[in-house]
Amino acid sequence: MRFARLPRRGVLLGFSALRLASLGFAVAILVPALFVGGSRSAALTSPLWGSAIAAAFVPWRGTPLIEWVPTALHYAWRAATRQTRFRARPDRPRPAGTLALPGDAAALRFLVDPDTGAAMLHDPHAQTLTAIALLRHPSFVLQSPDEQARRVHGWSRTLAHLAATGSGTRVQILEVTLPDAGRGITGWWETHASGDSGAWVVRQYEELMTTVVPAASAHRTLAALSLDLRKARPLLRQSGRGLAGAAAFLKQEMTLFQASLRAAEIQVPWWLGEEDVAATLRTAYDPGFGATEQATAKLDTAGPVAVEEHWGHLQHDTGHSAVLWVSEWPRVAAPPFFLHSLVFQPGIRKTISMTYEPIPADEAIRDIRRAKVEYATDAAQKARLGVIADLSDSVEASDVVDRERALISGHADVRFTGLVAVTAGSLEELEASVAEIARAAIQSGCETRRLYGQQARAFTAAALPLGRKVSR
Known part of the structure; x- marks a missing residue:
């Protein structure tokens, strides 16, 4: 059996909707800044559009940062409203x-x-x-x-x-x-064991139990x-x-x-x-x-x-x-x-x-x-x-x-x-x-x-x- 790969289809060119939105936000800030103030304005707004581009491409735990935003916001909201705690x-x-x-x-x-x-x-x-x-x-x-x-x-x-x-x-x-604790193994042996306790087969079996029981x-x-x-x-x-x-x-x-x-x-x-x-x-x-x-x-x-x-x-x-x-x-x-x-x-x-x-x-x-x-x-x-x-x-x-x-x-x-x-x-x-x-x-x-x-x-x-x- 060979399993199929996990599908990673996107909205456009393999990009998900969140990644496209992040890139669109970066373009919406960078392009007007270039037309209004040139390279100086682009440099001043670089923290905004640069962060948006980085969020779309930089991965964390194998997933782009922007993909973690909904999960992080939902967890933060639940933590703020004390929904992450339960007491009987x-x-x-x-x-x-x-x-x-x-x-x-x-x-x-x-x-x-x-x-x-x-x-x-x-x-x-x-x-x-x-x-x-x-x-x-x-x-x-x-x-x-x-x-x-x-x-x-x-x-x-x-x-x-x-x-x-x-x-x-x-x-x-x-x-x-x-x-x-291995009681199922040792208990069965204690109940059903028969024969000479010093026989070679008995010693080997008991040694095997000693090795297997801890795991x-x-x-x-x-x-x-x-x-x-x-x-x-x-x-x-x-x-x-x-x-x-x-x-x-x-x-x-x-x-x-x-x-x-x-x-x-x-x-x-x-x-x-x-x-x-x-x-x-x-x-x-x-x-x-x-x-x-x-x-x-x-x-x-x-x-x-x-x-x-x-x-x-x-x-x-x-x-x-x-x-x-x-x-x-x-x-x-x-x-x-x-x-x-x-x-x-x-x-x-x-x-x-x-x-x-x-x-x-x-x-x-x-x-x-x-x-x-x-x-x-x-x-x-x-x-x-x-x-x-x-x-x-x-x-x-x-x-x-x-x-x-x-x-x-x-x-x-x-x-x-x-x-x-x-x-x-x-x-x-x-x-x-x-x-x-x-x-x-x-x-x-x-x-x-x-x-x-x-x-x-x-x-x-x-x-x-x-x-x-x-x-x-």
């Missing part, structure tokens, strides 16, 4: 049926389906209804290439089925990795199935009105999703109920929750006690977190297990989130045609102005043609976004863990970028199984 208020109980989450996630409501016992999360603003499943799957890396290809094909057909329904259903897969980690895979109530409105009329009808239709989608996963050798033991979802949300904000004993939680009190958002990280309860965006995927041929180094990076508490949004065929065709027109128009403008075309432009145009060819062949088009939420006990440990995760991503053929000025929303999308839509 025990003296002000929340309305029944709502989640105790900070930010725009505070509007989420929940209901428990009486038939399946699954807790369904309703977002009244985004008009979505989400159910969360626990996934179990056998070993993948140790399988033969043919078996791996068969399972990958089964997963691709699952996404194709979701795209064919036209209900706007999104899928979020979370791979949660928690540092483990042991516990893995948990969740899937959030999110139904778009706006796009599925024509289909919801068959199941009933209101939230009850949406829940009935979502149960049908859950059954189809669970059945389609069997082709990929993925099992759904159960859909998470209120207590399971509450423990998942609470553990994300409070890493120490339930570490020493089996703890219980309720959704109306499962949120954090305190959250403090900073420019580059998030401080919450007993941990610090930072969210990385997978900005580039492997551009060379990669095997199905190319994320092995990232998933199995030892000793780091992290959550890898993959959000898949299947696109209906007609919408995908329109998007491909629009992209082809934009690339052709941009190439014609560059040729007319004498600008040398970059090889990256032709590669991106070729990727669009490949998408069209795959769509015509019967495959589904999918928008996907990868996020990695890293959590540590202190800020120093967090920075070290982020650096290790960035190196592991490079080993996997990926590039990551830290999301600055938007860590709170990014954490909600990356570390919580809420199936929230990620901006394109």
